[in-house]
Amino acid sequence: DVAGIVDLYTEDAAVMAPDMPTTVGHRQLATVYRGALDAVAMDFTFTFDEVTVRGDTAIARTRTNGNNTVRATGDRVPARYRELFILGRQDTGWKIARYMFQPRPEEEP
16 A cells, blocks of 8 residues: 555655665655556564654654565565664654664674
């Protein structure tokens, strides 16, 4: 549900993925997520390591474990990431303003 995913973000949100240009705003986010979800099925579990809230801003540091399944071949590719989310409180609730992730080193739990 690309529209549902994009709705989790602020209008000016930025996503910083490894080896990719920064994606900014709902239009770019929709394009990137549509392409990603067309290419792979994602099955992840998030572990929250830290959440800090100061006024209308929150920061969450998480770890992800799971698999990407390549739709064209059915191959399952293990995936381990560490993420940083910055959220802003809006009239409609909390929205993701910035999201950065990168592969997690094997030695990290």
